[in-house]
Amino acid sequence: MIWLIGNKGMLGQDVGKLFKRKRLSYLTSDKEVDIANYQILQEFTKDIKIEWIINCSGYTDVDKAEKEIAEAFQINRDGVRNISKIAAEKQSKLIHISTDYVFDGRQRAPFAYSEEDETNPINVYGKSKLAGEQEIEKILEEYFIIRTAWLYGVQGNNFVYSMLRLFKERDVVKVINDQIGSPTYTADLAGVILKIIESNFSGYGIYHFTNEGVTSWYEFARAIYDKSKDLGLLGGDRRVEIRGIKTDDYPTAAKRPKCSILYKDKIKREFNLKIRNWDKALENFLNILSSLPSQE
Numbered sequence: 001m002i003w004l005i006g007n008k009g010m011l012g013q014d015v016g017k018l019f020k021r022k023r024l025s026y027l028t029s030d031k032e033v034d035i036a037n038y039q040i041l042q043e044f045t046k047d048i049k050i051e052w053i054i055n056c057s058g059y060t061d062v063d064k065a066e067k068e069i070a071e072a073f074q075i076n077r078d079g080v081r082n083i084s085k086i087a088a089e090k091q092s093k094l095i096h097i098s099t100d101y102v103f104d105g106r107q108r109a110p111f112a113y114s115e116e117d118e119t120n121p122i123n124v125y126g127k128s129k130l131a132g133e134q135e136i137e138k139i140l141e142e143y144f145i146i147r148t149a150w151l152y153g154v155q156g157n158n159f160v161y162s163m164l165r166l167f168k169e170r171d172v173v174k175v176i177n178d179q180i181g182s183p184t185y186t187a188d189l190a191g192v193i194l195k196i197i198e199s200n201f202s203g204y205g206i207y208h209f210t211n212e213g214v215t216s217w218y219e220f221a222r223a224i225y226d227k228s229k230d231l232g233l234l235g236g237d238r239r240v241e242i243r244g245i246k247t248d249d250y251p252t253a254a255k256r257p258k259c260s261i262l263y264k265d266k267i268k269r270e271f272n273l274k275i276r277n278w279d280k281a282l283e284n285f286l287n288i289l290s291s292l293p294s295q296e
């Protein structure tokens with residue numbers, strides 16, 4: 001039995017879809033089974049033998065976390081501690097999703113952070129996610145922590161949807177061009193989670209996973225625009241100017257790492273993974289969107 005936590009979130013929905021397609025036995029929970037409440041988790045899992053726990057839940061609003069510090073830590077640290085305690089009691093293996101925001105991003109491209117590199121989060125969200133990782137390391141031995149970045153998927157709010165909306169509403173869209181990273185399709189990450197479960201591999205620890213390649217938010221936006229135009233997702237004669245701007249010209253509540261490329265050799269080697277480039281994954285994602293019934 002697998003327990004998928006956060007099954008209503010953006011990543012969780014893709015993981016659930018994959019489990020269903022593979023006919024795996026799994027139970028799900030989301031906000032209604034509050035991970036910050038240990039008794040509730042104990043009650044929910046009472047008398048159930050659980051082999052794997054997959055945690056896709058989390059407090060994920062990076063800007064709001066700057067104000068809601070206690071809430072972010074309650075979910076991303078205390079909630080993860082509770083899940084780890086349940087995993088220890090039930091002798092379950094845990095797959096937990098973490099973030100590139102555990103790093104400060106002060107390195108310059110092409111530098112990529114490896115799993116052993118020093119962490120130094122620069123915002124509350126990153127600090128709370130790092131605290132969650134540390135709880136797992138204290139309590140469990142059989143865990144996989146996957147740090148990922150710049151997620152987008154069919155379900156949920158994400159950068160691709162924001163851009164598609166702005167391209168319809170505005171003639172000029174300004175996008176930050178001095179933050180560098182790797183956009184990652186949730187369906188690809190879901191595939192890796194499945195591979196870890198199926199492999200039965202016991203090389204527990206921290207792993208990095210994103211789609212291959214590196215880009216800026218600006219270049220990412222350009223690719224979304226070009227590909228969605230080709231696919232007819234935007235009106236045929238609609239022209240939008242995409243303008244690159246600096247981080248300093250777009251103040252947000254939370255600071256973000258400037259360069260948060262994750263080095264992925266470990267996960268590629270241990271799980272024999274071939275990871276596709278971010279632009280190919282984006283193309284696939286937009287193809288799927290173009291085949292869905294219009295939301296308008």
Ligand SMILES: NC(=O)c1ccc[n+]([C@@H]2O[C@H](COP(=O)([O-])OP(=O)(O)OC[C@H]3O[C@@H](n4cnc5c(N)ncnc54)[C@H](OP(=O)(O)O)[C@@H]3O)[C@@H](O)[C@H]2O)c1
Pocket residue numbers: 006007008009010011012029030031032033034035036055056057058059060075079097098099100129148149150151152156
């Ligand atoms: N999105 C990214 O770009 C990104 C990048 C790197 C790492 N990650 C990590 O990847 C994971 C999945 O991200 P995502 O974007 O798929 O997140 P998401 O869409 O925000 O999904 C998270 C889910 O967890 C639920 N949740 C919140 N508080 C909970 C609680 N106390 N108990 C149980 N469930 C709770 C949320 O419910 P509500 O929506 O009702 O609050 C939501 O359904 C997270 O751990 C995130 O930190 C995300």
